[in-house]
Amino acid sequence: xxxxTAGGSIxxxxxxxxxxxxxxxxxxxxxxxxxxxYEGIRVHDTADGPAVFRLRDxxxxxxxxxxxxxxxIPYAEEELAAATVELVRAGxxxxxxxxxxxxxxxxxxxxxxxxxxxxxxxxxxxWEEPPExxxxxxxxxxxxxHQDAIPPLAKTTGAYLNxxxxxxxxxxxxxxxxxxxxxxxxxxxxxxxxxxxxxxGVLHTPSVEQGILPGIxxxxxLDLARGAGITVVERPVAHAELYTADELFVTGTxxxxxxxxxxxxxxxxxxxxxxxxxxxxxxxxxxxxxRHPAAADWLTPxxx
Numbered sequence: 001x002x003x004x005t006a007g008g009s010i011x012x013x014x015x016x017x018x019x020x021x022x023x024x025x026x027x028x029x030x031x032x033x034x035x036x037x038y039e040g041i042r043v044h045d046t047a048d049g050p051a052v053f054r055l056r057d058x059x060x061x062x063x064x065x066x067x068x069x070x071x072x073i074p075y076a077e078e079e080l081a082a083a084t085v086e087l088v089r090a091g092x093x094x095x096x097x098x099x100x101x102x103x104x105x106x107x108x109x110x111x112x113x114x115x116x117x118x119x120x121x122x123x124x125x126x127w128e129e130p131p132e133x134x135x136x137x138x139x140x141x142x143x144x145x146h147q148d149a150i151p152p153l154a155k156t157t158g159a160y161l162n163x164x165x166x167x168x169x170x171x172x173x174x175x176x177x178x179x180x181x182x183x184x185x186x187x188x189x190x191x192x193x194x195x196x197x198x199x200x201g202v203l204h205t206p207s208v209e210q211g212i213l214p215g216i217x218x219x220x221x222l223d224l225a226r227g228a229g230i231t232v233v234e235r236p237v238a239h240a241e242l243y244t245a246d247e248l249f250v251t252g253t254x255x256x257x258x259x260x261x262x263x264x265x266x267x268x269x270x271x272x273x274x275x276x277x278x279x280x281x282x283x284x285x286x287x288x289x290x291r292h293p294a295a296a297d298w299l300t301p302x303x304x
Contacts, residue, residue, distance in 0.1 A: 002097075004125055011087045011122040014075075022121065025106035029113050034158020036103035037065035040253040042127070043088050043096040043302065046290035051299035052088065052098065053288055054216050055081055059100070061155065061216070066102050068154035071118045073102055080122070081300065087124050088302045097127035097254070103157075127254075134261040134272040135250065137190070139239065140166040140178035144188035144211045152211045160192075167191035177250065179242070179263060182211050187237040193252035194218040195260075197237065197245035198276045204241075207234040217251040217284070223294060224283040230276060247274035249281070256288070257281040 010022035030036040039058045043050050059077045066073050075083075084098055105117035142165050145152055150159045162180070170178035170191070177190045189195055189212045196205045203225050206212055225232050242248060246269040248260035257280055259273035268274070273281065286292040290299055 002125075002127065008091050008124075009087065011083045013119055013121070014083075016087065016090065022123070024103070024119070027109060028104055028106050029109060030103035030157070032109070033111065033113065034156065034161070035069060035113055036101060036157040037062060037069055037071070037155055038099060038101045038157060039155060041084070041098040041100070042253055042288070043098060043124070044288040044290075044299075045095060046299065046301075048290060048301060050088065050094075050096070050302040051290060052084060052302065054220065054298050055084060055300040057216050057219070059084075061214075062100055062102065065154040065156065066118075068151050069156060070115050071102055071104075072115075073120060074118055075120060080120070083122055084124075085300065085302055087122055091124050095127050095129060096124045098122065098124045130255060130258075134259045135176035136174075136265075137177055137179050137248070137250075137260055137263045138170050138173060138175040139264055140169065140180045140191075142166045142169070142178075142180060144180040144182055146183050147209075147211050152213055153208070155213060163191040181239055185239055186210055187239055187242060188212055190250050190252075193250040193255055193258075195242075195248065195250050196221070197242055198247035198249075198274060199241075199245055201276065202231045202233060203276060203280075204233045204235065204237060206237050210236060215251060215253070217253055217256065220287065220294075220298070221251050221257060221280050221284060224280055224287065224292075225276075227294060228279055228283065230279070246270055247277045249273075249277045251284075257284045 006019045009016040039062045041058045042053045100122045105119045108114035145162045166178040180188045182188050187206050188210045194215045242263050243266045259277045261272045287295040
């Protein structure tokens with residue numbers, strides 16, 4: 001969780017408006033029924049100035065999420081990319097977090113939603129790089145949203161009630177995050193991060209069929225692992241496999257790559273950042289900073 005400090009502008013429906021003027025009506029259907037989609041995007045400092053990490057991939061996923069929710073975004077991805085760059089440039093230097101949001105305007109109310117009034121906002125705020133640390137995880141008593149109930153491939157606001165319940169319970173129990181299981185008891189993901197395990201030098205992660213949100217950071221790490229010659233397996237992962245892993249780590253836009261020292265108070269063999277985790281964490285940091293060959297297509301410079 002990060003505290004927000006008012007300041008600067010927010011892009012709303014084609015124009016920059018002052019931060020405190022970026023308001024929506026309390027009776028928007030998106031507030032009452034959770035019918036909105038969003039993204040979280042990072043801006044990193046590089047030797048050539050600030051750059052947005054995998055902007056086009058995030059906007060492509062935003063478009064797909066909107067399609068799942070039957071919302072037609074009234075702006076092309078190129079327009080949203082330009083708006084993001086404009087907004088970040090106006091906000092000044094330093095690492096930032098960008099939040100595009102697609103939601104419904106005011107005018108109707110009811111579960112039979114009026115989808116004709118689709119609005120778009122993009123906000124950005126300062127986001128310092130998190131300190132280097134390891135996480136302690138706990139298995140959540142809440143199960144991951146079933147794909148036949150709420151489509152996990154769409155990054156919808158309403159679906160994150162599931163994540164919030166799991167995260168709050170974990171934090172109140174003294175843990176950093178929670179691992180959610182599927183209805184069948186397989187590993188899905190953490191509250192807002194994908195999870196990986198390493199066993200005998202092989203990298204394993206739950207497949208899309210396990211109700212995960214296919215993370216952009218997850219995809220980046222998979223590409224970096226393959227580029228480093230690490231064997232990658234995407235498959236159903238049994239819960240108990242996490243207990244016997246040599247290494248565990250999680251990935252997410254907000255967190256990057258974070259080693260895990262234990263699950264349910266059972267330490268991993270490495271008890272933190274093992275050799276595979278270290279290689280991938282360092283490679284990801286280099287890519288985000290524009291110092292890795294993979295970053296050539298991943299960074300959108302903001303300019304001055």
